[in-house]
Amino acid sequence: MNTTLLNQCSGNIFTSPQQLLQFIQRLEQDQQFIQHVSSSCETDCNLTYQLSHLAQSTSLNTVSTPQLGARHFSRLTRCYYCNNHGHFSRCCLERPKRTTRKSNPSLIYAHVFINNRKTRVQLDSGAEYSFITLAALSKIRHSQILPSKAVAHLADTSTLLPLLGEVRLHIRLNDTVTPITALVVKHLNSDFILGSDWFFCTGARIEYDRHQVPVRSYNGRSSAPFDKHIDSLALAVKLINSITVPPREVSIIQAKVDISSAKAAYFYPDADFYNVNLFRLFQQC
Structure with missing residues (x-):
């Protein structure tokens, strides 16, 4: 209740009904205000308790997205590489992986x-x-x-x-x-x-x-x-011993190459020589 109003009315004698009526009206207004404030505090406390209890009992991993929201998300996300919906371009499986070409450290x-x-x-x-x-x-x-x-x-x-x-x-x-x-x-x-x-x-x-x-x-x-403008080197492969291959037969030969060390070596025949269908060469590792 308003303490200023009580101090003014205490010890006073109401000389007219109008003064008493004004005092009663002010008293009722003060009581209504006090009840409204107390009820609002109780509602806020209950709401705070419910929210905190819900936050403790619900894990972030168990929150499920509504189906409508999932459809809306898949419809909005579109891959700019394959032009399909449902994923981004950085996660696209059809996008080729980046490959780094490394030079041969042996050369x-x-x-x-x-x-x-x-x-x-x-x-x-x-x-x-x-x-x-x-x-x-x-x-x-x-x-x-x-x-x-x-x-x-x-x-x-x-x-x-x-x-x-x-x-x-x-x-x-x-x-x-x-x-x-x-x-x-x-x-x-x-x-x-x-x-x-x-x-x-x-x-x-x-x-x-x-x-x-x-x-x-x-x-x-x-x-x-280092000179990094070299990645491979083409060398001539020569026979160690002369050999004659009979028709329709296969022979294993020994060859040599003018190099002292290499991490990896690959052999393939000359294109013009391979197009002549006289015989076929096989590589044996």
């Missing part, structure tokens, strides 16, 4: 200067010597080709590699100049191969994680990046 190439001419060379720490083809040697200035007493084998360690001689060359990688003796051959899988002799003289290492080849230099160590 490592870098750019160096051979007698002041920039050349792409293959780095092969498994090769005992450094090799250069006669065609690549003819493009640079070089000293006289001298006879060589070295003996070189292919990767099978049994087939001899014919040598034309040896030549003295200067290899420059950044500020490091290294004189080496390279063996001259007629045909090879690469124009120039830097072997273990160059690795030993320069202290070179192959860092696969950084894609570079560091060597000793006057300022500590300097490095050259």
Whole structure:
């Protein structure tokens, strides 16, 4: 009840019925207001209790979407790849997966200067010597080709590699100049191969994680990046021994290739040669 009204009316004598009527009306209004406020508080408390009890008893995983909402969702979602409804394009099964093409880590190439001419060379720490083809040697200035007493084998360690001689060359990688003796051959899988002799003289290492080849230099160590423009290499496959295949028969032959190391090798016949239906070649792994 309004305390101000009680203080004003206490100890007073109502001299007229109008004053008493006004007092009673104000008293009734105050009681109605108090009842309205108390009933609103009880309703809010009950509603809060019901909501909290429902939240505790209901798990998020058990909330089911109405069927009407599911149909509405499937109708709105449309894949922009297959143009079907019910899923997004990132979850489409018909969308091709992304494939990353990785280069063959066994074939490592870098750019160096051979007698002041920039050349792409293959780095092969498994090769005992450094090799250069006669065609690549003819493009640079070089000293006289001298006879060589070295003996070189292919990767099978049994087939001899014919040598034309040896030549003295200067290899420059950044500020490091290294004189080496390279063996001259007629045909090879690469124009120039830097072997273990160059690795030993320069202290070179192959860092696969950084894609570079560091060597000793006057300022500590300097490095050259890999040439990443090589992913595969086509080589000529040659017979080790001559063989005659009789008609309508199958023969297993031994072949050789001019490479010392490779992670994976695949053989396929020449297209022009394979179109001649004289015989058929099979690959045996």
